[in-house]
Amino acid sequence: MAFDVNQIISYREMCNEEAQEQLQRGMNFEIRPGYSVVLMSVKPNAPYADRISDDGLAIYYEGHDAPGDKNKQLDQPASNPSGTLTQNGQFIKAIKLAKKTGALPLVKVYEKLQIGIWTYRGLFEITSFQFIERGGRRVYEFEFRITEQDLEAAARQGEFRQIDIEQTRQIPGKVKIAVFKRDHGQCVMCGSADNLHFDHLLPYSKGGTSLKEENIQLLCARHNLQKSAKLDF
Ligand SMILES: [Zn+2]
Numbered sequence: 001m002a003f004d005v006n007q008i009i010s011y012r013e014m015c016n017e018e019a020q021e022q023l024q025r026g027m028n029f030e031i032r033p034g035y036s037v038v039l040m041s042v043k044p045n046a047p048y049a050d051r052i053s054d055d056g057l058a059i060y061y062e063g064h065d066a067p068g069d070k071n072k073q074l075d076q077p078a079s080n081p082s083g084t085l086t087q088n089g090q091f092i093k094a095i096k097l098a099k100k101t102g103a104l105p106l107v108k109v110y111e112k113l114q115i116g117i118w119t120y121r122g123l124f125e126i127t128s129f130q131f132i133e134r135g136g137r138r139v140y141e142f143e144f145r146i147t148e149q150d151l152e153a154a155a156r157q158g159e160f161r162q163i164d165i166e167q168t169r170q171i172p173g174k175v176k177i178a179v180f181k182r183d184h185g186q187c188v189m190c191g192s193a194d195n196l197h198f199d200h201l202l203p204y205s206k207g208g209t210s211l212k213e214e215n216i217q218l219l220c221a222r223h224n225l226q227k228s229a230k231l232d233f
Helices: 011-017 087-101 151-155 173-182 221-231
Strands: 008-010 027-032 035-040 058-062 106-114 117-134 137-146 196-200 216-220
Touching: 008 011, 008 196, 011 117, 027 087, 035 058, 035 117, 058 117, 087 117, 087 137, 106 173, 173 216, 196 221, 216 221
Parallel strands: 035 106
Antiparallel strands: 008 117, 027 035, 058 137, 106 117, 117 137, 196 216
């Protein structure tokens, strides 16, 4: 079963969904047929400078350092000394190939909230990359744009489900971490700690923001569904 955007999941649920024993690397090029998986973290000690766009529809994901470059002195490499491509290089190659085929590579993005607790950010198209100056060296920055497509529904023949773009507006990781703490990791309606989602109190379309924790709360699946049903009328 696919996760919802903004659903909160355990590390084990994430690994099971991606059919992996462990997920330890940040960038996992085409770990599954048809898509890659990346992990992000915006905690203060996070190693990479990932960010989201102002409209909440894109993520700018920093490439990864050369192995052992703990002090971040080297330009991020696209290939290994042996000549094989690094994860950066594989993502770049896929973007360049897409310019010919027109089919952009897909990536699923997960974000760490706390040890063992993750949230699903959604399915994105990898649209472009830049090689930019940052901290006295050059790093890759990949642009991921949210798709309006449900991967599993698309994979099932003859079925296509559009995802409500409203629900895919990205919430900054710092806001998510603060909300999770404030709401004690429980649904604000019933106290359930199962199947939690980040919910916008006031939807983006009605002027609500993703950027302030005052407009985000934790809801269980049942209360999240109840609320979206009400908003439809
Ligand atoms: Zn609830």
